[in-house]
Amino acid sequence: MQDKSPRPDAEPVEPAAGQGQVEVVPPPGREPGPAGAPGPGHHPDPITDLEQRRLEAGVSDQFPFGLLGRPLGRFHPFSIGFTGALGVIVALLLLEALQSAKHVLLLILVSLFLAVGLNPAVERLVRVGLSRGKSVGVVFLAVLLLFTAFGSALVPPIVAEISHFAEQVPVYIAQLQENRKIAEWDAKYKLLEKAQEKLSESDFQKNVADWALSVGKGTLSAIFNTFTVLILTLYFLAGLPQIKMFFYRFTPRSRRARVALLGDEILDQIGNYVGGAFTVAAISGISAYIFLSITGVPYAAALALIVSLTGLIPMVGATIGGVLVTIVGFLTGVPEGIACAVFFVLYQQVENYFISPRIMERSVDVQPAVTIVAALIGGALMGVIGALLAIPTAAAISLIIREVVLPRQDAR
Template sequence: MPDSVADAVSPRATQRRAGGGPAGLPGAGEVTDVLPAHRRDAATSGKEEDTEQPFGEPGKPLTRGPFLWGLTAALGVLTAWALAQALVSSRGVIVLIVVAAFLAVGLNPVVEALQRRGMNRRWAISIVFLGVIAMFVLFGFAIVPPVSQETSDFVGAVPGYVQSLLANPTIKQLDADYKILANVQTYITSGGLGATVAGGILGAGAVVLDAFFSGFTLLVLTLYFLGSLPVIKEYLLLVVPATRRTRTRAIGDQILTGIGGYVAGNVLISVIAGGLSWLFLTIAGAKYALALALVIAVTDLIPLVGATVGAVLVTAVGLLQSVPLGIACAIFFVVYQQVENYVIYPRVMSRSVNVAPAMSVIAALFGGALLGAVGALLAIPVAAAVALIVREVLLPRQARL
């Protein structure tokens, strides 16, 4: 048998030394494995399974039958429903967060103005925040005493009202026919009145406690947002691609400046309305002129309907004091609202928000329908931000197409 054949069939000849074969074959001095293909696969498959797939190769994917498709769709619907329920349940928290961020953006220009005068940002935030707290305290001291006095006066006058009713001939006839006083006495002695009053007191206490907690939470969130506003701005810019950060920063700064200008302008208009109302009510001799002027200032913050609501409330209080005072209040507020709408508001807001009047009305209506007074307050600056984005981003892109 030739030596080459013996080497090929020998069990020990699993390797050979190649000595310069044809192109593509191993060169001289290289050792090549000549095991059959199926033996090489069997030898390496175990190592691959141990390192890459310790549990074996995955099977074929499940067929997307009707049952699997329906199950996936049902799970998607349940997940969407759960998210919607979570958003509805946390609506109050979301409103607090949005209002706190809005107030922080509105107060930030004042903080930056103090910083430009050489003051540290922390001290500037402290001064602005103390001013906000002082405003709330002043409002409470101006509103609570008149309300308490009026309540005590009404409680003291109740016996006189009862005696006047008893002396009325019509009431006497109704009592004789339907035993009204006897039924009232039975209702009082049976404990029904006490339970109703106790329930009303508890409900009013719960409302007051909830309002206090919401106000405290709003102040804390505003303080945190105001302190970390520069960090939040820089963090949000990291989400934007690097090539667009410069333009995005400029647009974002313009939006924040507009919101801050809107808040400052709205507060200035409310201060003017409250100051002029206080001056008029003091000259007219109205009781609790400061408290009524604060009501005008607070309600004037709400766009469209706020000034009218405050004017109606103060006019009603004036009518309860005297008819001439009520008529004078109605005339004053009608004249002042015309001056505010056509003189004061355009001059103050012309540099902060650039929104068409019709768009402002539509935005305020949608905001009020979605979030009430808070939505109406936020609607105009949001509409201004959307208009800016459309003008600076969408319209140039459409012009290049």
């Protein structure tokens, strides 16, 4: 059976013909009060939700935007100024963070540069038939042997010379006392007495101790940085293909192939430059070792390694190495010094006009003026490492300009 009782919110129904009036039951809360007054839940002029929110926000004729005022838009001066101030603060914090991490970032950059430079040797071994892991191991072992040879050839002579100097200090002092001119100066100005007083001062001893401590810290820091660069180079060299693909995927798919070609070309040029630079440095070191062995200059192997190391520095490296070896030659004897000066002057001419052009002609395609400017800027920004990285960086920028920028300008 259907429930025919009237609903609480039923509207009045007109009676049918022949029927009486139907009593309308008001909905709950709308019952009439005494004497026909509206019930407690009756609102003759109900307030809408919008009006209620306007009242809560304090919107009125006097405050058309509420008690809080006009809402701030995106282009409000306060919004623009506040956003700009936040941007400046974030930029300063990032700059400070980069300054704090400058040393670590420099080690990472050098390691990545060495990995890219050693990659052509790994690729050659892979083409021979070795797997990439074995090729990386062979190349890295060769690098370790090179560093070991450099340390074994350079460190023992330095230690021996320091020990010899410490043993000969009393002899040197006695020779100074026996010298007639020194004796006259000592009698007149009390030089030896003042020197002994200076040596006995606590401040002098403290300064010597601080200098020795700083030298020890510098040596340990250099050793730690060397091992860090070697480990990072090994990791970068092993994962270089994955690293390249990771960065290539940041480009759109439609341009990824083109970007990959340019990227591989840039990395090949950097690798060829590093390989060419090491080849030129090795030739200079071998030539210096042969010459120093013939002339009888002591520590020929250590001096040859110094010549090779300084030869990696663009433009001025060979000159620095030649000057250092020439000074050692003059300390050995005047004829040896003159012979060293003549040899390095002649060798630099041969290297600049015959050896280096033939080896570096396929490595980087950069104009000589651009090379000089890039090396100067890199040296001013990051020292010797900046000068080393400047030339391949200039080659990469030149390749991008030649392959991307200029064709777009020609197409317009």
